[in-house]
Amino acid sequence: LANGSKIFHFGPCRISMSMNEIRAGFAAIKANIQGRDPIRTVSILSHPHSLHRIKSSEKCCIIHHLFNFYVDKVFKYCTTEDSYINRKISSIANSFLSIKRNLVQCHNQNMCKCGQESTEKFKQILTNYKGLNVTSAAMKSLGELDILLDWM
Amino acid sequence: GELYCSLPTPRNVHFESINMKNVLHWSAPDGTGDGVLYKVKYSVYGVGKWIRKLECRNISRTWCDLSSETADYEEQYYASVKAFLHGMCSDWMETARFNPLTETKIDPPMVSVSSTEKSISVILTAPEKWKGSPEEESISLAQVYPGLQYNVSVLNKKTKKRWWFSVSNNTLVVPWLEPGTVYCVSAQTHVTTPLLSSAFSKEYCIATLKDKTA
Numbered sequence: 141l142a143n144g145s146k147i148f149h150f151g152p153c154r155i156s157m158s159m160n161e162i163r164a165g166f167a168a169i170k171a172n173i174q175g176r177d178p179i180r181t182v183s184i185l186s187h188p189h190s191l192h193r194i195k196s197s198e199k200c201c202i203i204h205h206l207f208n209f210y211v212d213k214v215f216k217y218c219t220t221e222d223s224y225i226n227r228k229i230s231s232i233a234n235s236f237l238s239i240k241r242n243l244v245q246c247h248n249q250n251m252c253k254c255g256q257e258s259t260e261k262f263k264q265i266l267t268n269y270k271g272l273n274v275t276s277a278a279m280k281s282l283g284e285l286d287i288l289l290d291w292m
Numbered sequence: 293g294e295l296y297c298s299l300p301t302p303r304n305v306h307f308e309s310i311n312m313k314n315v316l317h318w319s320a321p322d323g324t325g326d327g328v329l330y331k332v333k334y335s336v337y338g339v340g341k342w343i344r345k346l347e348c349r350n351i352s353r354t355w356c357d358l359s360s361e362t363a364d365y366e367e368q369y370y371a372s373v374k375a376f377l378h379g380m381c382s383d384w385m386e387t388a389r390f391n392p393l394t395e396t397k398i399d400p401p402m403v404s405v406s407s408t409e410k411s412i413s414v415i416l417t418a419p420e421k422w423k424g425s426p427e428e429e430s431i432s433l434a435q436v437y438p439g440l441q442y443n444v445s446v447l448n449k450k451t452k453k454r455w456w457f458s459v460s461n462n463t464l465v466v467p468w469l470e471p472g473t474v475y476c477v478s479a480q481t482h483v484t485t486p487l488l489s490s491a492f493s494k495e496y497c498i499a500t501l502k503d504k505t506a
Contacts, residue, residue: 146485159485163394174389180370183338192366283389287368290393290486 148292150200151253153246157239159289165232166285169225173218174283177276184268184281191291194261201254204247205262206288207240210281213269217278229282301385302330302354302373307362309396311433313422314362316348316371317355321382329376332356337368337389350376360424365392365436394486398433400493401442401462403479409471409501414464416442416479419490434462439484449474449497458482471503 145158185191185206194202215233220226246252269277300321308315320328332348335341348356362369369390375382399419406413418434434440444457446466450473457464469475476497481490 160487163486167394171388179340180335180337181340186338186367190366286391286394290366290391 153200153251155242165228169228177280177283185284185287198255198258200252201258204243204252214278214281297381299380299382301382305385307390312396314359334371398490400490403496405498407498407500411467416462437483443480445478447476474499
């Protein structure tokens with residue numbers, strides 16, 4: 141596998157991801173990004189229930205939705221005044237983009253079945269996101285990237 | 293409500309975590325000598341309600357064990373410390389968001405070795421997650437980190453030749469060795485996702501049995 145990639149199995153969907161590259165990128169900006177999120181009472185991904193509650197059979201569906209969510213609603217609204225931080229964010233975004241393409245293939249081949257649980261969970265995530273202004277919601281979501289990575 | 297607090301805040305408030313024994317540490321406020329007392333609170337990220345840690349109220353030490361409060365490694369946490377001296381107080385000083393799963397340090401594995409004439413067997417045991425009391429069920433870090441594996445070094449003490457092995461289960465057999473020779477084994481715990489590595493264990497040395505036919 142190239143650059144420390146690893147094959148992840150989400151039900152029948154198999155995807156190669158360089159997770160450590162994403163984790164290293166996030167670790168470099170975690171304190172900075174999380175420091176910009178003063179709201180402790182709400183989590184976008186974990187409120188009111190943790191991702192860990194989702195059945196493994198529906199994991200692919202949620203991951204497919206979440207990668208679209210991060211590409212479409214998070215990374216593009218997370219520009220900072222720090223070019224180093226911005227570079228790390230765009231590197232993570234590029235990794236997400238390439239993973240997203242693989243997930244779309246799985247989705248098109250009906251490997252990412254969405255049940256009620258994952259549909260409800262993703263609806264909740266969008267509700268949490270819309271409960272804040274876009275920049276705060278995007279920054280908070282980015283600060284929670286390790287919650288997603290730990291769960292995957 | 294809080295008084296107006298003019299004392300400088302505690303410094304460098306952070307978690308130090310080993311095998312998920314999560315201890316909050318800090319340094320005394322700038323320019324204060326002896327006599328400073330502290331109190332501690334913590335919160336779960338996404339819940340946000342601050343909870344006072346009663347065992348760390350009016351303490352003079354600069355650490356507080358929050359392992360049981362932060363035992364759920366699927367959650368993330370904040371902790372905060374306030375200082376008091378001669379009737380004055382400081383503002384609260386918080387940690388960064390603490391993620392036990394990715395920020396804990398892990399110990400080397402336990403290593404046990406045995407030998408035959410031409411091979412040695414190494415049994416590796418992952419460290420255990422911190423637990424509040426001996427009666428509690430033990431949780432191996434191998435259960436917490438499904439990707440946990442071991443890097444093992446085997447050194448021929450006579451020739452100084454060293455081999456390296458990456459072991460995913462917990463047993464390693466090294467064949468085709470020289471009889472009557474001392475071999476020393478050292479091992480490291482290694483997690484691939486998230487990326488965590490322990491130090492190497494101390495060396496465990498054992499001699500292969502002498503060749504009976506010689």
